[in-house]
Amino acid sequence: MxxxxxxxxxxxxxxxxxxxxxxxxxxxxxxxxxxxxxxxxxxxxxxxxxxxxxxxxxxxxxxxxxxxxxxxxxxxxxxxxxxxxxxxxxxxxxxxxxxxxxxxxxxxxxxxxxxxxxxxxxxxxxxxxxxxxxxxxxxxxxxxxxxxxxxxxxxxxxxxxxxxxxxDVPEQWVVLIRPDCHVDTKEVFLAKDLTRNSKSIRIVDFIAGQHQNDCLGVVRERYQPVKDALVELSEFSEARLTGTGACVFAQFDSKKAAVSAYRSLQKKWQVYLVKGVNESPLFSRLKAGN
Ligand SMILES: C[C@](O)(CO)[C@H](O)COP(=O)(O)OP(=O)(O)OC[C@H]1O[C@@H](n2ccc(N)nc2=O)[C@H](O)[C@@H]1O
Ligand SMILES: Nc1ncnc2c1ncn2[C@@H]1O[C@H](COP(=O)(O)OP(=O)(O)OP(=O)(O)O)[C@@H](O)[C@H]1O
Missing domain, CATH: 3.30.230.10 (Ribosomal Protein S5; domain 2)
Known part of the structure; x- marks a missing residue:
């Protein structure tokens, strides 16, 4: 580039x-x-x-x-x-x-x-x-x-x-919930019960729908707000944890569906309506030369 x-x-x-x-x-x-x-x-x-x-x-x-x-x-x-x-x-x-x-x-x-x-x-x-x-x-x-x-x-x-x-992954609408807790990345990686032996998969397996996050069990167990957010978000679409959390997100094909989930969840949660993008906004900006 x-x-x-x-x-x-x-x-x-x-x-x-x-x-x-x-x-x-x-x-x-x-x-x-x-x-x-x-x-x-x-x-x-x-x-x-x-x-x-x-x-x-x-x-x-x-x-x-x-x-x-x-x-x-x-x-x-x-x-x-x-x-x-x-x-x-x-x-x-x-x-x-x-x-x-x-x-x-x-x-x-x-x-x-x-x-x-x-x-x-x-x-x-x-x-x-x-x-x-x-x-x-x-x-x-x-x-x-x-x-x-x-x-x-x-x-x-x-x-x-x-x-x-x-x-390249589909650039979908995303509803993101920020549960009211701070997850310490180091603590999650130190947890005894963390899954550390997952079988390697290939990109095609991910594309076919393998979306698991191995940190999920440990984080859901220790942080009740994350568990609650996952349950509520999954009423609208597949709910996932990003990294070691605390944020959870769901992707939507249409803006209308994302807005509807966002409006409903907004009543209770700190929630963001955003778009997934394959090129970092920093690089889009640099390429455009301002
Ligand atoms: C979990 C992810 O968010 C996935 O994107 C990242 O791998 C975490 O990246 P990060 O926040 O930049 O993490 P770092 O600041 O490098 O590491 C924080 C702590 O998490 C643990 N750590 C982190 C990443 C990794 N692959 N293995 C680890 O065991 C280490 O104890 C490290 O001291
Ligand atoms: N400019 C900065 N912005 C945010 N955090 C910073 C910054 N500089 C140092 N930190 C430290 O890094 C820690 C992790 O912050 P960060 O926002 O990257 O967390 P995170 O999103 O959970 O990261 P990850 O997904 O990589 O685990 C903070 O708790 C803070 O102590």
Missing amino acids: TLKKINRAVWTERWPAPAKLNLMLRITGQRSDGYHLLQTVFQFIDLCDWITFHPVGNGVVSLQKTIPGVPEADDLTIRAAKLLKAETGCEQGVCIEVEKNLPMGGGLGGGSSDAATTLVVLNELWNLNLSRERLAELGLTLGADVPVFVYGYSSWAEGIGEKLERI
Whole structure:
């Protein structure tokens, strides 16, 4: 994918950091360092954080405003910008402004997406010329979900999420519920009763309807709001967990059916009506050259 060069005038633009859904997730094993081997399908949705990069002349990387509960040094955008500077010796500075719309701990990959948008956009704005592959390698050190956001296309993923194969999946309407709880990814992966030995499947099996998420049993058991949301959403369409949750979603062929489910669920839940997209909104934006 070739991207048009960004010129200086767009420093003040805000850039999207979209959410992802895991349309299925199988755990097929575990590495010696404890990380789990997965098979998953990633698709983006048009629900985004928005990031603005303000140039500063003193070489310092900072946040305009910290996210509650996340110290500045831990913020994944700051860590991504610092990684780029360490990798290239770049002496520029930036003040990063994040408009946070994606719920944290929701299984939507918001932190990873913020990191990926920072890597991709600063690589352009700072004229660093790092390849997409190198950005994905750097991103993987920040989180298992970062590479898919760096490549920016719906993918079949294996390994811990870094072995990616681009696929096209139907771009359907999605109703997403954010249950009122925060699921800790690490805690789910540490659970004794987590399924860790699923048989590997092929892309055709997924297309034929194998949508299981191996984290579902553990999460449903421990988080009653997730269990309730799954029951209520499944009255409208097949309800699934994304990643380790807490968000649950259902796909719809027609906007009308999705709107009807959205309106009904809205009375009780924090709910979003969104669209699945195969190309990350970040890359659609970069290709359009603004
Ligand atoms: C479950 C997914 O959301 C699927 O997309 C991701 O694999 C999770 O990715 P992430 O949030 O970027 O996760 P990371 O920050 O890399 O890992 C958080 C913690 O989850 C556990 N972890 C994560 C991913 C993985 N494949 N195996 C694991 O065991 C590790 O204990 C790790 O310390
Ligand atoms: N810019 C950021 N945005 C969100 N979270 C961040 C950010 N920087 C660091 N974090 C940390 O990352 C944690 C995970 O946040 P994130 O929104 O990615 O969760 P998630 O959607 O459950 O991720 P995943 O699906 O990858 O498990 C947060 O609880 C927070 O401590």
